[in-house]
Amino acid sequence: MRYTLLMYYPEMSADELGPEALAEGMRAFDEYAKALDAAGVLQSAEVLQPVAATTTISLATGELVVQDGPFADSREQLGGTFVIDVADLDAAIGWAQQAPPAHYGHVEIRPGATRFVDGAWTTYDHH
Amino acid sequence: MVDDSRAAHAAARAARESYGRLLALVASSTRDLHLAEDALADALERALSSWPESGVPDNPEGWLLTVARNRLRDLLGSAPRRTSMPMDEAEELPAPVLDVDALLERAEGIPDKRLELLFVCAHPAIDASIRTPLMLQVVLGLDAASIARAFDVEPAAMAQRLVRAKKRIGLTGIPFAVPSRADMPARLPAVLEAIYGAYAIDWLQQGERYRESLADEARWLAVLTAALLDDEPEAWGLAALITFAQSRAPARVGDPWPPLDEQDVELWDRELIAEGEALLHRAQRLGQPLGRFQLEAAIQSAHCDRARSGVVDVEALDTLYRGLLAVAPTRGAIEGFTALRNRPVP
Numbered sequence: 001m002r003y004t005l006l007m008y009y010p011e012m013s014a015d016e017l018g019p020e021a022l023a024e025g026m027r028a029f030d031e032y033a034k035a036l037d038a039a040g041v042l043q044s045a046e047v048l049q050p051v052a053a054t055t056t057i058s059l060a061t062g063e064l065v066v067q068d069g070p071f072a073d074s075r076e077q078l079g080g081t082f083v084i085d086v087a088d089l090d091a092a093i094g095w096a097q098q099a100p101p102a103h104y105g106h107v108e109i110r111p112g113a114t115r116f117v118d119g120a121w122t123t124y125d126h127h
Numbered sequence: 128m129v130d131d132s133r134a135a136h137a138a139a140r141a142a143r144e145s146y147g148r149l150l151a152l153v154a155s156s157t158r159d160l161h162l163a164e165d166a167l168a169d170a171l172e173r174a175l176s177s178w179p180e181s182g183v184p185d186n187p188e189g190w191l192l193t194v195a196r197n198r199l200r201d202l203l204g205s206a207p208r209r210t211s212m213p214m215d216e217a218e219e220l221p222a223p224v225l226d227v228d229a230l231l232e233r234a235e236g237i238p239d240k241r242l243e244l245l246f247v248c249a250h251p252a253i254d255a256s257i258r259t260p261l262m263l264q265v266v267l268g269l270d271a272a273s274i275a276r277a278f279d280v281e282p283a284a285m286a287q288r289l290v291r292a293k294k295r296i297g298l299t300g301i302p303f304a305v306p307s308r309a310d311m312p313a314r315l316p317a318v319l320e321a322i323y324g325a326y327a328i329d330w331l332q333q334g335e336r337y338r339e340s341l342a343d344e345a346r347w348l349a350v351l352t353a354a355l356l357d358d359e360p361e362a363w364g365l366a367a368l369i370t371f372a373q374s375r376a377p378a379r380v381g382d383p384w385p386p387l388d389e390q391d392v393e394l395w396d397r398e399l400i401a402e403g404e405a406l407l408h409r410a411q412r413l414g415q416p417l418g419r420f421q422l423e424a425a426i427q428s429a430h431c432d433r434a435r436s437g438v439v440d441v442e443a444l445d446t447l448y449r450g451l452l453a454v455a456p457t458r459g460a461i462e463g464f465t466a467l468r469n470r471p472v473p
Contacts, residue, residue, distance in 0.1 A: 088302035089300040092300070
């Protein structure tokens with residue numbers, strides 16, 4: 001099964017962190033991604049720019065609304081995503097608890113429903 | 128022609144005794160409990176309509192399993208479940224965990240996958256409040272209406288919560304597997320807790336129907352779980368605890384029923400007390416430190432011993448309660464200890 005691991009954690013700037021903590025954080029993410037890759041389960045990984053760089057748009061009111069910042073403002077922000085392909089939820093939980101942000105934030109485990117590959121959507125899981 | 132009542136009786140017995148076993152097998156290949164329930168319900172219905180004509184098959188469980196499995200294949204292959212999947216791909220079902228045909232041909236016993244089912248129901252990703260109802264439904268085959276009654280909620284609300292939980296099992300990819308030895312200490316308590324929950328919700332309300340109560344179903348489930356796990360002392364402890372507690376159910380009839388120390392020991396079920404002792408012995412023989420359920424069972428055992436000795440061993444109870452409070456200071460444990468301490472001196 002494909003799962004997306006959504007990493008939520010309090011944002012800290014490079015200055016707030018200090019060079020050592022920053023280097024340590026990057027090393028931990030690097031190690032994690034390489035472990036997933038070595039196990040043959042990593043599909044993709046993406047670390048996002050801080051929320052300050054987020055732009056949110058909506059046409060829900062009938063008109064284009066462009067907003068500076070995220071849709072939901074909270075202490076912990078979505079900071080990155082890892083897509084993995086593993087046997088079941090227990091395996092996904094196993095990998096999620098090794099993610100560095102599990103120690104200072106939260107990791108959401110979300111099964112994939114369908115994805116767009118080679119010009120078409122894959123089979124939708126109707127569960 | 129076989130007479131209708133015999134066929135109906137055979138179907139009803141197969142349904143009651145093997146519902147959980149059949150459902151566990153049908154569901155294990157797809158992880159879809161809801162679909163498995165539909166397939167099994169269909170098989171049971173067909174048994175009721177065809178057995179009176181054709182006679183009860185030699186192996187009713189095998190018959191039900193085969194029909195349910197075929198029905199599951201129909202349901203899986205049908206639209207709109209897999210709309211965008213070409214037909215030849217739709218044939219590719221998840222690899223079957225067991226070759227049912229081969230099993231049936233060799234006329235071997237149907238394997239028991241209920242333990243897997245118990246761990247699915249009490250998985251940490253399933254909300255704790257729905258674990259007990261889920262077990263009652265999928266392992267024991269109780270309908271949503273009776274579960275709703277026991278939990279004192281609207282039948283429609285309970286049915287909806289059960290459907291949602293079953294959907295979640297498939298959607299999140301909870302595995303139908305018994306945890307590894309390393310994971311067992313983290314996973315087993317939730318299973319035992321959910322079984323205990325089935326007992327706790329009903330034991331005060333059994334009245335005279337204590338042999339067909341939910342509490343007695345919980346006792347059966349606890350003994351089954353302990354037997355399937357075989358080497359988990361706390362599982363045997365829970366089985367012993369509920370068995371001891373149920374041995375005194377005949378004395379808890381009436382309103383208000385008499386407190387423990389005033390109950391007529393002649394009403395207690397000696398067979399169940401002996402069974403409780405055997406279960407507790409089994410737990411203690413495994414030789415691990417005493418857990419919560421073993422301690423509670425030992426407390427029950429000490430109370431039940433009044434039937435033999437005529438007196439309550441307050442000293443033994445005091446020691447056991449201290450042990451219990453150290454391991455699991457629940458409200459029940461604190462109340463029990465307080466009651467023991469405030470006991471009128473005879």
